[in-house]
Amino acid sequence: MDFPEELKYSKEHIWVRVEHDAAVIGITDFAQEELGAISGVNLPEEGDEVEQDDSLGSVEARKTVSEIYAPFSGTVRAVNHEAVDNPGVLNDDPYDSGWLVEVSLDDIDELKGLMSAEDYADYVENRE
Template structure:
């Protein structure tokens, strides 16, 4: 599985990339693999607020439906319309074309609780 070094990761299998002061988030390669073929996705609207550790949407795979949890608090700046129209992008390209949201952070200190790629790889390897 692929866990790019430049990203940070949550225990809820969401990745975070900071670009020009905005956080881009998506699901990890591990998450898309566990879900199977992604069939549908529910995401918030631009302008909505998300709160750290609260659900911000859901994702339906062939194997299960899972909630998506915010790794930090902020305001949704952009939603990836392409992935809403074609959820399979998450299976094909979870780190680039399959991004979910761009979010303006309320408190950058909330990022301190995220894992590095190595820590996340160890986390998924040792999960129950």
Template structure:
């Protein structure tokens, strides 16, 4: 499993790529592996507001339906329609083609609650998540 160094990670297995005052958001390699084959993705619409730690959609896989929790508070600037139309992108390319949302960050201090790649790797290794 890979966890790119330049990303931040939440305990809910969501990654963020910070680009100025924006964040690109997706699920981690660990999450897609645990879920299995992803069949459907439900995401908020452009312009919607998401709140840190609140549900912002769901992912349906063969085994389960998993809630997606917002890692930060922000406004949805873009939705990856290709991932919605072809959910298997999340399995095939979770860090590039399988991104989910682009958010405008409301409070950069919320980023302090996220983990580095090394911390996230330890988290998934040490916990029965």
């Protein structure tokens, strides 16, 4: 499994790429592998407010629907409509074309609870 070093990770299997005063969010390689073939993605609208730890959408796979939990609070700036139209991109390329949303950062301190790639890899390994 691939966990890029430049990203931060949540225990809910979300990755975060910080870009100035915003961050891009997606599901990890581990999450997409556990889910299997992803068949649907439900995301918020641009301009929607999200609160840390609240659901900001869901990912549907063959036998399950998994909530996507916001790793921090902010306002949705951009939504990856390609992922909504072609959910399989989350399986094929979870870290690049499979990104989900870009959210402004209301409080950068909320990122302190996220893990490094090494810590996340350990977390996943010890979970199995």
